[in-house]
Amino acid sequence: MSQPIYVGVDLGGTTIKVGLCDEQGRLIRTFEGPTEAEGGPETVLDNIERYVRQLVADASYAWEQVRGIGAGIPGFLDIANGIVVTSGNLKWTNVPVKEILERKLGKTVHINNDANVAALGEVWSGAGAGYDYVVCLTLGTGVGGGIIINGKIYEGYIGMAGELGHIQVVPDLEGVQCGCGQMGCLETVSSATGIIRMATDAVERGERTALASVEGGLTAKDVFDAAKLGDEVALRIIRRAAHYLGKAMGTIAVVLNPQRFILGGGVSRGGDLLFDGVRESFRKYTPEASSRGVDIVPALLGNDAGMVGAAGLCLKQIR
Amino acid sequence: MSQPIYVGVDLGGTTIKVGLCDEQGRLIRTFEGPTEAEGGPETVLDNIERYVRQLVADASYAWEQVRGIGAGIPGFLDIANGIVVTSGNLKWTNVPVKEILERKLGKTVHINNDANVAALGEVWSGAGAGYDYVVCLTLGTGVGGGIIINGKIYEGYIGMAGELGHIQVVPDLEGVQCGCGQMGCLETVSSATGIIRMATDAVERGERTALASVEGGLTAKDVFDAAKLGDEVALRIIRRAAHYLGKAMGTIAVVLNPQRFILGGGVSRGGDLLFDGVRESFRKYTPEASSRGVDIVPALLGNDAGMVGAAGLCLKQIR
Numbered sequence: 001m002s003q004p005i006y007v008g009v010d011l012g013g014t015t016i017k018v019g020l021c022d023e024q025g026r027l028i029r030t031f032e033g034p035t036e037a038e039g040g041p042e043t044v045l046d047n048i049e050r051y052v053r054q055l056v057a058d059a060s061y062a063w064e065q066v067r068g069i070g071a072g073i074p075g076f077l078d079i080a081n082g083i084v085v086t087s088g089n090l091k092w093t094n095v096p097v098k099e100i101l102e103r104k105l106g107k108t109v110h111i112n113n114d115a116n117v118a119a120l121g122e123v124w125s126g127a128g129a130g131y132d133y134v135v136c137l138t139l140g141t142g143v144g145g146g147i148i149i150n151g152k153i154y155e156g157y158i159g160m161a162g163e164l165g166h167i168q169v170v171p172d173l174e175g176v177q178c179g180c181g182q183m184g185c186l187e188t189v190s191s192a193t194g195i196i197r198m199a200t201d202a203v204e205r206g207e208r209t210a211l212a213s214v215e216g217g218l219t220a221k222d223v224f225d226a227a228k229l230g231d232e233v234a235l236r237i238i239r240r241a242a243h244y245l246g247k248a249m250g251t252i253a254v255v256l257n258p259q260r261f262i263l264g265g266g267v268s269r270g271g272d273l274l275f276d277g278v279r280e281s282f283r284k285y286t287p288e289a290s291s292r293g294v295d296i297v298p299a300l301l302g303n304d305a306g307m308v309g310a311a312g313l314c315l316k317q318i319r
Numbered sequence: 320m321s322q323p324i325y326v327g328v329d330l331g332g333t334t335i336k337v338g339l340c341d342e343q344g345r346l347i348r349t350f351e352g353p354t355e356a357e358g359g360p361e362t363v364l365d366n367i368e369r370y371v372r373q374l375v376a377d378a379s380y381a382w383e384q385v386r387g388i389g390a391g392i393p394g395f396l397d398i399a400n401g402i403v404v405t406s407g408n409l410k411w412t413n414v415p416v417k418e419i420l421e422r423k424l425g426k427t428v429h430i431n432n433d434a435n436v437a438a439l440g441e442v443w444s445g446a447g448a449g450y451d452y453v454v455c456l457t458l459g460t461g462v463g464g465g466i467i468i469n470g471k472i473y474e475g476y477i478g479m480a481g482e483l484g485h486i487q488v489v490p491d492l493e494g495v496q497c498g499c500g501q502m503g504c505l506e507t508v509s510s511a512t513g514i515i516r517m518a519t520d521a522v523e524r525g526e527r528t529a530l531a532s533v534e535g536g537l538t539a540k541d542v543f544d545a546a547k548l549g550d551e552v553a554l555r556i557i558r559r560a561a562h563y564l565g566k567a568m569g570t571i572a573v574v575l576n577p578q579r580f581i582l583g584g585g586v587s588r589g590g591d592l593l594f595d596g597v598r599e600s601f602r603k604y605t606p607e608a609s610s611r612g613v614d615i616v617p618a619l620l621g622n623d624a625g626m627v628g629a630a631g632l633c634l635k636q637i638r
Contacts, residue, residue: 076608133476147574149473156576157452160609163573168566168604171490180606247487254482255466255574257475285487287499289395290479 005061007052008311009071013037013089018051019307020059025125027304031055041095049104068314070110072117072306079159082111110313116153119146121309122262124318126300133258139267143187151318169248190245192220192267198237199223209233224270242274246281253290264299323386326371327630330392332356332408337370338626339378344444350374360414368423387633389429391436391625398478401430429632435472438465440628441581443637445619452577458586462506470637488567509564511539511586517556518542528552543589561593565600572609583618
């Protein structure tokens with residue numbers, strides 16, 4: 001039996017997840033181990049090698065069946081050359097990941113940033129399967145974006161395309177500063193961090209809200225839970241996050257005319273409360289011709305999207 | 320001699336321009352005649368046939384040398400099927416232009432919207448030659464957009480990509496309504512129409528400006544001329560047009576990461592006064608990683624871009 005398999009690595013700051021996929025992008029088996037980022041690139045890349053080889057062996061595949069290996073990595077990458085230019089999560093600068101992993105594993109390795117890879121995963125075997133023009137937004141600590149055109153990641157001139165969290169959507173005088181240095185980026189209001197910031201501000205201002213009695217640090221889930229129980233302050237915060245997300249998606253629609261938007265990441269688990277607000281704002285702020293036939297759906301693969309998409313990086317085109 | 324030639328038609332509301340191009344996208348010869356839009360689609364398409372055949376004959380080419388024919392048309396098109404769905408300028412609805420012209424001319428005919436075609440022309444033999452990721456903005460009556468990726472027009476899901484004039488960039492409470500129904504679109508401030516509107520408003524409010532003494536209807540050129548002489552009101556208007564244009568380009572850069580922006584159309588002839596303001600605003604509102612290596616240049620082909628790009632539509636890829 002020589003069924004080809006594809007290996008995807010989702011490299012996070014604390015955990016490395018490795019998955020084996022079949023030719024349809026279905027996960028066959030996964031493994032999760034510590035990143036040990038404090039050990040530096042050498043330790044981390046050693047770990048990746050070890051986890052990958054062990055997973056393939058445990059699944060009783062021959063090494064020859066591995067047709068492609070890919071890794072999704074947070075940070076700013078030189079994709080063409082396979083170099084991690086900077087990664088805040090990993091505290092890396094100029095690490096030639098592709099070259100090192102290829103030496104260790106004896107196979108071609110592709111890398112790409114985590115948001116692009118998650119988008120590719122959803123288009124391969126998740127919520128975007130069968131769609132040609134897809135935009136994914138991952139609403140987590142930040143807001144990541146991935147653009148898939150005809151089954152391929154659209155990277156742009158130097159790989160910086162799809163930085164959708166940095167669309168400036170909050171009016172100048174109402175925005176706060178984003179990590180990128182700009183004011184009013186989408187990420188400042190529609191990420192988990194943004195929601196927590198707005199909630200913390202409200203509590204510190206002394207607004208009457210159930211959020212004031214949450215013990216320990218507030219989470220985005222606390223805000224969604226309170227909003228579902230009718231807490232007006234929590235509702236206002238979620239509406240604001242949804243409003244600006246829908247408005248930014250209107251801008252994306254005017255530029256790219258995608259057929260489908262996929263929302264993933266922790267905040268997307270807010271369900272109807274989030275999606276209803278996003279859809280309403282999107283319809284309101286998008287010219288009819290650009291919103292015609294466009295839908296907005298939740299991601300299907302959850303935390304597996306990164307592994308699946310990374311496994312698919314070696315394919316020139318998904319499907 | 321059987322050098323292949325390419326025919327491009329630039330169909331406007333009052334004039335039809337036809338150009339012959341060589342394989343490098345250089346214009347060999349052109350012809351211009353009245354559209355006679357009042358005669359309806361039949362008259363207009365008859366005129367196109369006549370002008371095209373006459374131009375090829377006058378230039379002493381054999382009909383067999385015509386390798387491709389394309390037309391750039393203002394309006395909302397079903398590009399894949401070659402149908403003009405609606406065109407305000409021409410007052411057409413559901414006209415199967417491709418089918419009719421192919422019957423008349425006995426050759427395959429491609430159509431696309433005027434802004435996309437102008438962008439393709441600039442990439443073929445104008446300011447975008449040699450660039451893979453180009454965004455063109457045509458600043459005329461409206462603001463048209465064209466996105467060229469790897470030498471091809473990027474059309475999106477139903478051909479509505481690149482509607483860059485409808486990026487909503489003016490804050491809600493300061494915007495005016497756009498023809499598309501939305502508030503605060505780029506087109507409402509950075510088109511000739513937008514500049515004239517702001518100038519007329521200022522004059523009607525009784526602001527002290529040399530524009531008040533312009534006889535007949537104000538033009539965008541009047542506003543630029545006054546601004547160049549230091550008229551504060553005219554300067555404010557041009558700065559506002561440039562400010563929002565640069566800011567909208569920042570959003571485009573974050574989404575698409577192009578290498579080069581090309582500004583064409585009448586307003587782009589405003590020169591340094593416009594370009595300095597646009598570049599300043601673009602740098603200010605774009606994260607460094609997304610603006611790195613990106614330049615902003617004037618179009619080179621002027622009014623010929625439409626003919627050149629239309630002539631290139633038959634090529635799967637320019638260069």
